[in-house]
Amino acid sequence: MIITAKIAPSLLAADFSQLREQLQQIENADYLHLDVMDGSYVPNMTFGPVVIEDLRDFSELPFDTHLMIENPEDFIEDFAEAGSDIITFHEEAALHSHRVLQQIKNEGCRAGISLNPHTPLANIKYLMPELDMILIMSVNPGFGGQSFIPVMREKISAARDMIERHNSSAELAVDGGIKLDNVDEIVDAGADVIVAGSAIFGKENPAEAVSRFKNRV
């Protein structure tokens, strides 16, 4: 039996001159993953709340906003008001992660935290009761099209055990370097949500890529 996972195409790999059309091509996905980069926390820049707000009118999918920015606490309200459903920030970028999670929930959004490849899971142990999503980075954040770091399989399994141990309802999302040829092992290790950019928007037919990910064929 195939264990199913939610599919969250990352807009980073889309054609930015045709965002509206690109959104229509992934209506069969589960979330739209929006990578926000500030050129400081990560060595790349993308877009901010203004773009997300404009896209909101053209997609029914839940917006899964992945903040790769310094001082995330200063921007939670902006990204919530722009139409995010889930807001995830990096544990390494926040001074007071517990407070930021509460800020996100107070805005009526689901709260997620992301960990870079080297960051131990122990860093979020005492945040577990607050978490709706744990986003394991399986590449170093900042760019699409990188290769999955193999040792992250072990981290995904450990995160799944942690979720079960805490009786948590948090979704376990994995982000970076996921393709059709490695998605099975990532889902088998315990991922609930698969984020994929180049393997979806990099394809000629993104809708077909989403359904191939869903059926894992």
Ligand SMILES: O=C(CO)[C@@H](O)[C@H](O)COP(=O)(O)O
């Ligand atoms: O957050 C990030 C990168 O920092 C990701 O969401 C990437 O956009 C995933 O792209 P692929 O590795 O699937 O091409």
Ligand SMILES: [Fe+2]
């Ligand atoms: Fe991401």
